[in-house]
Amino acid sequence: MNIKIIGLGKMGLNLVTNLRNQEYQVMCFDINEAARKEASQLGAVVSETVEELVAMKSGEETLYWSMLPSGKITEDMMTFCSEHLSEGDIVVDGGNSRFADSIHHYHLLKAKGISFLDVGTSGGMSGARDGACMMIGGDEATFAKAEPIFKDLCVENGYLYCGEAGSGHYLKMVHNGIEYGMMQAIGEGFNLLHHSRYDYDLEQVARIFNNGSVVRSWLMELTENALRENPSMAGISGEVPSSGEGKWTIEEMLELGQSAPVITQSLLTRYASMDQEKYGEKVIASLRNQFGGHSIPKK
Numbered sequence: 001m002n003i004k005i006i007g008l009g010k011m012g013l014n015l016v017t018n019l020r021n022q023e024y025q026v027m028c029f030d031i032n033e034a035a036r037k038e039a040s041q042l043g044a045v046v047s048e049t050v051e052e053l054v055a056m057k058s059g060e061e062t063l064y065w066s067m068l069p070s071g072k073i074t075e076d077m078m079t080f081c082s083e084h085l086s087e088g089d090i091v092v093d094g095g096n097s098r099f100a101d102s103i104h105h106y107h108l109l110k111a112k113g114i115s116f117l118d119v120g121t122s123g124g125m126s127g128a129r130d131g132a133c134m135m136i137g138g139d140e141a142t143f144a145k146a147e148p149i150f151k152d153l154c155v156e157n158g159y160l161y162c163g164e165a166g167s168g169h170y171l172k173m174v175h176n177g178i179e180y181g182m183m184q185a186i187g188e189g190f191n192l193l194h195h196s197r198y199d200y201d202l203e204q205v206a207r208i209f210n211n212g213s214v215v216r217s218w219l220m221e222l223t224e225n226a227l228r229e230n231p232s233m234a235g236i237s238g239e240v241p242s243s244g245e246g247k248w249t250i251e252e253m254l255e256l257g258q259s260a261p262v263i264t265q266s267l268l269t270r271y272a273s274m275d276q277e278k279y280g281e282k283v284i285a286s287l288r289n290q291f292g293g294h295s296i297p298k299k
Contacts, residue, residue: 002062003149004028004053005044006077007095008035011121012067014128015094015153016044022152029053050077054084063090063146070097070244078105087113090142094119094134098248099170106138106165115142118165120172123155131155135175137168170252177249177263179219180242184266186223203227240270 005016008030016039019026026044029052030036036046047053064081068074074097081091091109093102093116102118109116117138127133132154136143143150143161150159162168193200206224210216230236246267253260288294 001145001149002027002056002060004056004062004064005039005067006030006050006053006064007067008032008039009067010125011094011128013038013042014125015065015067016042017129018132018153020044024152027053027056050080051084061088061090061145062086063092063149065092065094067094070095070101075101075105078108081114082108082112085109085112085114088115090115090117090146092117092119092146093169094121096120096172096176096243096245097169098244099137099166099168099173102137102169103166115139115145116165117142117146118168119150120168120175122172122175123158127155131158134159135162135168135171136160137162137170138165173245173248173252176243176245177260180246180249180266180270181262182217182219184262184269186219190223190227203231238273240273242267242270246270 003019003024003026005012005019005026005028008016008028012028012030013035016026016028020042026039027047028036028039028044029047029050030039036048040046045056047056062085064085066074066077068077074093074095078091078093081089085091091105091114093105097105097118099118102116106116106118115138117136119137120135121128122133122135123131134150134154136150136159140161147161153159160171162171190202190205193202193205203224206220206227210220210224246263250260250264250267253264285294285296289296
């Protein structure tokens with residue numbers, strides 16, 4: 001089976017590295033010339049346009065693996081695939097697309113005889129390179145064709161066929177919501193330790209937390225790494241962007257009439273971190289002054 005990668009960002013390039021390390025022949029495309037050059041140095045065959053990538057045929061079934069940002073850029077690529085790929089081709093969306101979009105893309109491509117798998121990919125850049133975790137939705141027969149590739153790309157027991165179209169990205173959405181909450185708890189705990197009455201070495205705290213404790217995890221290992229590199233967090237703004245999956249998780253929670261207060265609060269904290277104007281806080285400070293004569297802190 002031909003493997004063609006569309007999108008050579010941090011995840012896409014590491015995916016190419018993983019495939020090339022296992023001696024897969026890989027063809028790929030990205031609009032960025034530097035990314036194409038790096039993929040070429042890995043031994044992949046690169047094309048300067050997506051049309052050129054499609055034209056690279058060898059008579060075999062072809063699997064197109066999209067690693068593009070969610071939203072319009074992925075929507076446009078799926079439309080392009082529906083118009084230019086061949087019947088029997090397989091399209092994998094390995095990015096963080098919304099599950100409802102993936103259901104739409106499944107039907108869009110199926111109408112043209114093209115198969116589609118939505119693949120939630122976890123493990124970060126190192127996972128894409130050395131062994132990922134993947135959650136896969138789509139027709140089971142299509143999954144069976146592509147399963148050897150998933151097995152090679154993932155760590156042992158690191159992939160799951162989830163069921164019908166959309167189920168892979170749905171599972172990854174909830175996964176990321178859980179991730180938001182876990183990171184929020186770690187951040188809050190280490191903030192408390194940072195301001196505590198004791199002079200903790202927080203790098204060593206993370207190390208001990210990650211050896212035998214209940215909260216040991218890869219995130220705690222990454223906390224130790226981050227504190228080793230920058231114990232005071234100097235030069236970091238404290239802004240925490242959100243990619244969209246936490247928001248989608250909460251919207252689904254509301255749609256189902258369920259409760260996820262920790263995930264919700266973690267997203268709201270991220271939103272608050274991005275607010276440079278702090279207009280609402282200024283209103284509160286002014287109100288305290290109005291009813292109680294409290295001083296208003298100035299910049």
